[in-house]
Amino acid sequence: MSTTNSVVILLRDNNFHSGEELAELLGISRAAVWKAIHSLRKKGLDIHSVRGKGYRLPRKMELLDKTLILKNIPPALRDKFQIQSHFELSSTNDFLLKYIKQDFNDISQVCLTEHQTHGRGRRGRAWYSPFGSNLYLSFTWRHKQSPQAVPGFSLVTALALAKSLELLGINNVGLKWPNDVLWNRKKLAGILLELNGEAHGDQILVIGIGVNVDMPENSEESINQPYTDISKASGKLISRNLLAAEILTQVAKYFHMYESEGMSSMIQEWQSHDAYFNEVVELTFPNQTIKGKVAGIDEHGSLLLDLKDGRRRTFQSGEISLRAH
Numbered sequence: 391m392s393t394t395n396s397v398v399i400l401l402r403d404n405n406f407h408s409g410e411e412l413a414e415l416l417g418i419s420r421a422a423v424w425k426a427i428h429s430l431r432k433k434g435l436d437i438h439s440v441r442g443k444g445y446r447l448p449r450k451m452e453l454l455d456k457t458l459i460l461k462n463i464p465p466a467l468r469d470k471f472q473i474q475s476h477f478e479l480s481s482t483n484d485f486l487l488k489y490i491k492q493d494f495n496d497i498s499q500v501c502l503t504e505h506q507t508h509g510r511g512r513r514g515r516a517w518y519s520p521f522g523s524n525l526y527l528s529f530t531w532r533h534k535q536s537p538q539a540v541p542g543f544s545l546v547t548a549l550a551l552a553k554s555l556e557l558l559g560i561n562n563v564g565l566k567w568p569n570d571v572l573w574n575r576k577k578l579a580g581i582l583l584e585l586n587g588e589a590h591g592d593q594i595l596v597i598g599i600g601v602n603v604d605m606p607e608n609s610e611e612s613i614n615q616p617y618t619d620i621s622k623a624s625g626k627l628i629s630r631n632l633l634a635a636e637i638l639t640q641v642a643k644y645f646h647m648y649e650s651e652g653m654s655s656m657i658q659e660w661q662s663h664d665a666y667f668n669e670v671v672e673l674t675f676p677n678q679t680i681k682g683k684v685a686g687i688d689e690h691g692s693l694l695l696d697l698k699d700g701r702r703r704t705f706q707s708g709e710i711s712l713r714a715h
């Protein structure tokens with residue numbers, strides 16, 4: 391294990407640890423301890439230091455723990471997932487996109503990490519991924535039906551995510567088509583759906599979920615859109631392991647429901663969470679902008695927009711950006 395990771399493990403109890411103590415416990419020099427602290431801060435971990443006392447995290451830290459995640463998934467769904475967690479990856483989506491080329495079966499491969507060096511968002515944006523404070527989770531899904539159903543998985547994932555957050559006590563979760571999860575109109579979680587080609591005619595999806603759990607202070611310097619996190623939305627700190635378990639549980643339920651019944655049974659649920667329902671919004675395309683009033687989604691998960699001239703148009707999810715007008 392790297393020195394930086396060993397330092398996190400010692401610091402996670404929220405007590406003060408002097409440089410000397412850390413150096414002795416890890417059998418390294420104090421300069422090496424300082425280097426590790428510096429590198430962790432650069433990865434976004436908030437480490438306080440007090441002269442004469444040492445280093446301390448602002449609060450206790452529960453590291454990702456795949457055993458705990460699995461234990462909190464209902465037994466009937468547990469064997470549908472194979473989980474791995476890492477201290478650092480470039481991106482959990484990238485990891486699975488590479489990994490499942492060599493090894494993939496019907497079980498959903500789940501990958502989590504404490505920190506992403508190149509977290510990716512939609513439309514080529516970066517996804518800020520500070521160490522240990524949020525959830526960065528990706529999973530594979532083998533879809534055996536029509537490729538036309540693939541874009542709908544974005545919306546279904548957003549619904550599963552909203553349900554998980556509600557079950558953990560977060561109220562007023564909103565959705566923005568196609569798959570932003572909001573609270574108070576600020577971004578709480580994002581979803582990145584990518585295709586990793588086909589295997590024997592099945593679509594292999596890689597779905598990445600980033601949930602803002604407890605953003606470090608000063609994160610606004612690194613994020614160029616209004617955002618919030620679970621600790622602000624609920625006033626409490628929640629376990630990332632329990633959150634991951636709930637998300638995977640709901641994903642399994644919603645995905646099976648979608649594959650057996652389609653989107654129709656979820657239209658109402660979407661509408662009740664739609665943060666922009668009945669509001670005038672702008673859809674931005676590479677070379678034009680369309681304005682209209684949001685009228686919900688159809689059975690394919692397409693957006694329904696009522697234009698000023700009375701026409702109703704549908705838009706498939708893709709590289710469209712929806713903005714409040």
Ligand code: BTN
Nearest residue numbers: 481509510511512580581598600
């Ligand atoms: C968005 O722009 O709203 C989508 C954000 C998706 C972020 C998650 S974090 C886990 C996974 N790995 C990535 O690099 N991106 C997704």
